Amino acid sequence: MNIEQTLQTAEKILAPWNKDTLRPESNRMDMVVQTDELRAATNALHDAHWGYLSAITGLDLGVESGQLEALYHFCSGPVVVSLRVRVPRENTYLPSIADILPPATFFERELSETLGFKIEGLDESDRLFIPDDWPSDVYPLRSDFAVEQAAPVSGSRIDEIPEQGMLTGNTFVIPIGPQHPALKEPGHFQFTVDGEIVTGAKMRLGYAHRGIEKAAESRSWYQNLYLFERVCGICSHTHAMAYCMGVEKLAQVEAPPRAHAIRELVAGLERIHSHLLWLGVAAHEAGFDTLFMYSWRDRETVMNLLEQVTGNRVNYSANVLGGVKCEVGPEQAAKIKEGLDYLETRIRHYLEVVTTDAMFLNRTRGIGTITAAEAEKFGLLGPTARASGLMRDIRIEAPYGAYVRYPVSLVTRTNGDLEARCEVRLEELLVSCFAIRAILDNMPEGPLTARMPRKIPAGETIARVEAPRGELLYFIKSNGGETPARIHVRTPSLCNWVSVLEKAVGRQLADVPMLIAGMDPCFSCNDRVVTVLRTDKKEAWSWKQLREYGIEYYRR
Amino acid sequence: MTANSPQLWQQVIDKVRTWARLNSIWAVHFNSGSCNGCDIEILATLTPRYDVERLGVKLYGSPRHADVLIVTGPVTRQARERLIRTYEQMPEPKFVVSVGSCSISGGVFDGCYNVGGSVDEVIPVDVYIPGCPPRPEAIIDGIIQLLKDLQGGKPRSAVRPNVAAELPS
Numbered sequence: 001m002n003i004e005q006t007l008q009t010a011e012k013i014l015a016p017w018n019k020d021t022l023r024p025e026s027n028r029m030d031m032v033v034q035t036d037e038l039r040a041a042t043n044a045l046h047d048a049h050w051g052y053l054s055a056i057t058g059l060d061l062g063v064e065s066g067q068l069e070a071l072y073h074f075c076s077g078p079v080v081v082s083l084r085v086r087v088p089r090e091n092t093y094l095p096s097i098a099d100i101l102p103p104a105t106f107f108e109r110e111l112s113e114t115l116g117f118k119i120e121g122l123d124e125s126d127r128l129f130i131p132d133d134w135p136s137d138v139y140p141l142r143s144d145f146a147v148e149q150a151a152p153v154s155g156s157r158i159d160e161i162p163e164q165g166m167l168t169g170n171t172f173v174i175p176i177g178p179q180h181p182a183l184k185e186p187g188h189f190q191f192t193v194d195g196e197i198v199t200g201a202k203m204r205l206g207y208a209h210r211g212i213e214k215a216a217e218s219r220s221w222y223q224n225l226y227l228f229e230r231v232c233g234i235c236s237h238t239h240a241m242a243y244c245m246g247v248e249k250l251a252q253v254e255a256p257p258r259a260h261a262i263r264e265l266v267a268g269l270e271r272i273h274s275h276l277l278w279l280g281v282a283a284h285e286a287g288f289d290t291l292f293m294y295s296w297r298d299r300e301t302v303m304n305l306l307e308q309v310t311g312n313r314v315n316y317s318a319n320v321l322g323g324v325k326c327e328v329g330p331e332q333a334a335k336i337k338e339g340l341d342y343l344e345t346r347i348r349h350y351l352e353v354v355t356t357d358a359m360f361l362n363r364t365r366g367i368g369t370i371t372a373a374e375a376e377k378f379g380l381l382g383p384t385a386r387a388s389g390l391m392r393d394i395r396i397e398a399p400y401g402a403y404v405r406y407p408v409s410l411v412t413r414t415n416g417d418l419e420a421r422c423e424v425r426l427e428e429l430l431v432s433c434f435a436i437r438a439i440l441d442n443m444p445e446g447p448l449t450a451r452m453p454r455k456i457p458a459g460e461t462i463a464r465v466e467a468p469r470g471e472l473l474y475f476i477k478s479n480g481g482e483t484p485a486r487i488h489v490r491t492p493s494l495c496n497w498v499s500v501l502e503k504a505v506g507r508q509l510a511d512v513p514m515l516i517a518g519m520d521p522c523f524s525c526n527d528r529v530v531t532v533l534r535t536d537k538k539e540a541w542s543w544k545q546l547r548e549y550g551i552e553y554y555r556r
Numbered sequence: 557m558t559a560n561s562p563q564l565w566q567q568v569i570d571k572v573r574t575w576a577r578l579n580s581i582w583a584v585h586f587n588s589g590s591c592n593g594c595d596i597e598i599l600a601t602l603t604p605r606y607d608v609e610r611l612g613v614k615l616y617g618s619p620r621h622a623d624v625l626i627v628t629g630p631v632t633r634q635a636r637e638r639l640i641r642t643y644e645q646m647p648e649p650k651f652v653v654s655v656g657s658c659s660i661s662g663g664v665f666d667g668c669y670n671v672g673g674s675v676d677e678v679i680p681v682d683v684y685i686p687g688c689p690p691r692p693e694a695i696i697d698g699i700i701q702l703l704k705d706l707q708g709g710k711p712r713s714a715v716r717p718n719v720a721a722e723l724p725s
């Protein structure tokens with residue numbers, strides 16, 4: 001189906017609730033729906049199996065207009081259909097759609113905490129992103145927000161481990177974190193266990209919530225590039241790339257082909273570094289430290305290449321608005337190819353290790369299995385989704401930039417367990433190596449940058465890019481000024497968390513470290529503090545102990 | 557000073573302690589809101605190419621066994637109290653290494669509503685390692701600086717405020 005047909009199908013499905021249709025871009029359609037009809041419209045899309053919910057963006061339309069707006073972005077291939085719901089500031093009630101689409105859980109919470117939407121059935125005292133001592137009724141992303149309003153509420157405590165209601169019978173709650181591998185945030189989890197079996201899981205983010213989206217509104221388009229690069233230090237290039245692509249679209253500037261090729265090249269190298277990093281971490285969690293050391297040793301090869309091309313090992317700043325700032329000459333191309341030769345043999349070796357090593361398979365085969373139907377339901381993205389047989393890869397579904405000219409092939413598995421996730425990630429690297437070679441062999445000639453205006457014309461756009469962990473979505477709105485009006489970032493890990501929480505339930509506690517590592521949340525720190533509460537005594541466990549417990553458990 | 561005077565013994569013990577500490581620094585890492593950039597570079601220093609373990613440095617999970625606290629990232633509101641608590645849990649003598657521009661000054665995140673600012677506004681810092689992120693070589697250099705200071709018995713310049721007083725009881 002082409003873009004037009006897909007859009008028409010969506011329009012037909014949504015016709016009964018559609019109040020107004022806008023076509024901001026050729027692949028996008030915005031539909032205004034009424035608050036009380038949102039659920040019906042969502043249901044219709046869901047029942048017709050049209051796309052998946054990719055993000056919910058909240059907008060403050062300004063004090064004068066007296067309205068807030070929520071945009072529900074549904075994606076299907078390259079097409080994005082956004083349901084726009086407006087609510088008055090005095091009554092910001094929104095119905096919840098989390099029961100229809102579980103991924104909405106976190107999105108709705110974000111809306112409620114940052115913009116003050118009152119989501120039906122949501123407990124507001126239970127926060128996910130903003131700090132515990134944040135005053136209620138102050139919302140950071142509102143246009144009239146001032147930092148002074150957010151003074152800590154006296155008497156409130158941060159980070160309290162809830163004591164009541166957790167020590168009943170054989171169940172106890174195990175809080176893990178906040179110092180724990182997480183997306184861009186160190187997360188805090190509470191697992192309820194009955195004996196060895198996990199019976200409930202809860203999570204708290206926001207330890208690394210810095211307020212980037214708000215800060216972006218007061219910085220210039222150029223400054224923001226460096227800010228968004230630092231949303232995540234592991235996939236910084238993809239963040240910068242999504243931002244640049246979005247802004248370029250708004251400014252109607254097309255980056256030169258050579259710039260696109262170099263962007264894809266750096267993205268490919270970044271994927272290699274990211275997945276090798278992940279492999280090491282997963283191996284470490286499984287107690288296979290030899291593999292951890294080997295994969296990180298080999299990762300240094302790709303770090304060298306990245307440094308050669310961009311001048312930095314992490315946060316490379318290869319992008320500028322309108323193009324890239326680093327050139328890849330013949331000498332560098334030769335070096336990159338040499339590096340790839342080595343990496344390819346190593347990746348093949350790792351692929352063999354993760355599929356044949358009995359000890360490792362013990363921890364991965366058949367563990368944390370997610371079926372395709374479940375993956376669809378949880379709204380999984382990236383390699384985690386592809387390991388369950390879902391064809392979800394923006395580079396293929398909606399090729400952007402140089403991916404049109406140098407396509408990558410899709411890697412999927414159907415088992416959906418941890419082993420499949422290892423395989424998908426490693427095989428993807430071979431695909432990336434292949435694509436990088438193709439780029440180096442036929443690099444288009446020409447300039448590296450196009451001219452960009454200082455002010456970006458008014459408008460809204462959505463940029464979607466495949467990051468190593470899955471689809472990254474940027475919603476960018478400009479009012480025509482020197483600073484953006486709103487930038488909303490939806491990172492792939494946020495979508496994937498739901499699956500960890502659901503999958504942990506019913507599993508052995510010993511599997512939890514692997515389950516968390518298996519979805520590859522941005523790895524933020526090595527070891528963290530964990531407290532285990534037992535029925536009568538308080539016992540402190542570190543993440544290390546939990547990991548060792550897991551390893552010990554599987555020795556038996 | 558006779559051979560069994562207590563001061564002499566104290567001196568000997570101190571020497572042995574410093575020697576032992578210099579050769580086996582245990583560090584705990586705390587992410588107070590970083591972008592992960594610094595964290596992966598710290599991890600890279602442990603892996604074969606840089607291998608800080610050859611200097612006796614070991615990253616350890618529990619603050620209670622650690623000599624050095626490595627902090628990355630600007631201090632966010634939610635993480636601040638945890639940072640103080642982690643610092644408090646470490647046994648004396650303890651040292652703090654602040655890694656990355658944003659842990660030193662807030663860096664790019666300076667002015668964000670949820671960011672309190674630098675690490676040294678919250679706990680005393682002994683070594684600053686700038687860079688965004690600093691290279692593993694720079695991190696190793698920072699650790700060597702710390703070791704040198706310890707060896708020379710240089711007093712740490714920062715005045716330790718009573719951080720415990722800030723914790724809600």
Ligand code: SF4
Pocket residue numbers: 230233315590591592593594595628629630655656657658659663664687688689690
């Ligand atoms: S200093 Fe730079 S790389 Fe390090 S955590 Fe801060 S923003 Fe990230």
